[in-house]
Amino acid sequence: MKLKLFLFTISLMFVSCFSAEKEKLPEVKKEKRLFPVLKDTLTYKATRLNIKFMKSSNYRPIFLGKFTDTLVIDHYVNRGSMLIDSFESFRKHFRYYHRDFGKTTKASSKNINIAIDTTTIIKQVDFHDIGNNHFILKAYPLYISNISTKDTISLGFNFDIRTGLEAKNREGIWQPIERMTFVGCPVGLQEFVLKPGDTILTSTPIFKGDFKTKLRLRLGDTYSNEFEGYINEQQFVLSTF
Template sequence: MIQIIRLISIFCVFIIFSNCNKEKEVKTPFEEQKFPIIVDNMTGQHAELASASWLGYAHNQAYYFGELLDTIILKRQIDFKSDYFASGYDYGNILTMDSARVGIKVDTSQIINTLGLKSNPVLIYNKSIDTLFIGTDGGVYFITEGKTKTGEWKPIEKHYFPFCGTGVISTILPPKKVVLSSVVNYSGDYNTKLRIKMGSNYSNEYDGWINESQFESAKE
């Protein structure tokens, strides 16, 4: 009888822990909501595919900061006096992007114009309770990775970091806010899966064209 009671107790504890885990897995509004409609006043202007032969630098500009909306108007002028920027590298209570816990989505059904290059919008959501450092001077630090023919994920881009900290303005993202950026579409002869990497966070996978040589650094 005592053994039966113990078994029932163990079973009840298991059920309680299972329910707790299920509660932790509840999706955020960012994961449940469809990708916003992006309004870009430069959509009708000429844009072409980016061309790269080797591993290059990622240049990802921020176009919107704020609440997660159904429609987002792409802004090309940055207000460095807003709450999404801080002077220099004095982070204080701001976490670096390596510690960031963010959600990342890429929408390949929408095309935006990034300095004359065809791009897809990228939406990044701060899941944490902390403000995050995500880049400098209005840029957002993430890179694109591609899948090799052996199934390995490798970067086709690398971060560009300013050599001098003087005059640098940090791009920051408060809790539960989003930033809209973009990822360029490359030309190439190798069709593969691509994804965005930011710290230890990854976006959804999507199809794209690149050159296999982009997995390697330029030969000296």
Template sequence: MKTQLLIILAIIICSCKSEKEQSTIDWKIPIVKDSLPIANKYFETKKIRNPFNQLLFIGAKEDSILITKNSLNRNLYYPEFIEVNDSVNKKSEIEIIVDLNQELSIDFEKHSFPPAPPASEPPIYVKAYPVFIRNITQDTVHIDNQDGELFLIQEAKNKFGEWKPIEYWIYASCGNSYSYTSLGPNDILILKKAKYQGTFETDMRLKLRTNDKIVYSKPFKGSLNIEQFDLDNLDGFTKRGLKNRDEEYIDQILLNK
């Protein structure tokens, strides 16, 4: 009898695991149709950069989604960015899905819903890929954001096989910048990420911080320049904050805390 119970228990555990794995496998990635022209070059840099986290879409999953300046209704979107308080039931049951098979573009200067404002120089487009953030529960989940952008950076493995950041986060000084984005059951959020290119081929992943937890995407192949691992190559005014190598400050901008 004891042996039979153990066999039944093992079957139940395997069945539950299979259902969980199957749910991810069966999830069909939407086709994202970009209204920007396809870029002919990658994003190449030797600096650790503030990320491009251009939000494109929030809502129910569809087979295909056309991205235009109207695909994200700002009037409906921003009221979701309400003040965070302790009574909000915040969850982190989400999945980050990277799709390198679809080619999108980012306007390097405007981040880029067309038509762009008149400019003396033509737009600078770089290759990008869609990122899907999926609510895998039957409840509404809440994802922390700052001024409408998710706390999301990109990491890569260095030559020693260690995960290191190649992007960093800039925090807002205004307390009203911090709120959350709500995803209903089976809703998705779509954003673009720039495709890096360099001389060092390695594994990469996305790192999202929300609700005091960290969620990673599955690793994917990519390339970058080795200098992007060096904090001394951090661009912008944030570099001044590294003058004293304050470990707490470094942890914050790298979304460790």
């Protein structure tokens, strides 16, 4: 009798183990991230930008070099060659300078891709139109990629990328809400370029306001993905300062 009870218990354990093994859920494959993981180096508190005028655009690189799964943001890398302190830094910066004006290609939908990652919030140092004060703003990462195989794309001068945000007004018409800084005499300026296959990381500010609308970034005749946000309608009006 004891032997039969022992055998019955063993058989139950075997069936239970077999059933548990059979009912194991399949492993879920992790989806590949569309954008790298970003580590910000600023510890200051950031806020959304609440303004009632059209501000100057402020787009400078915050990472230079080869892209990997994780990038460490450097808010001082865009200070240019004056802060280069090693041969590696010189090589990194020199890749994005071009001295032969007129021998580069304009940004277009054929050679540039613009992507804004609205799932991640980082920080941006903003200093335009507000005197000598620096403001730490909440911002979205912005990726600009040269998708051509041979074109060297002109982005602007001295690490200043000639791009700006647009938003839809109440009539659903796209209008600029940022103005690009005027560049007069090019003497002393260095053309900022993006070589084939390269990608630049910068950022676009997150605004605060009472008007909900759609926004996008424009570079030449190329546009980023659209996203929702809040602005003040006075930002459609061109400021006089």
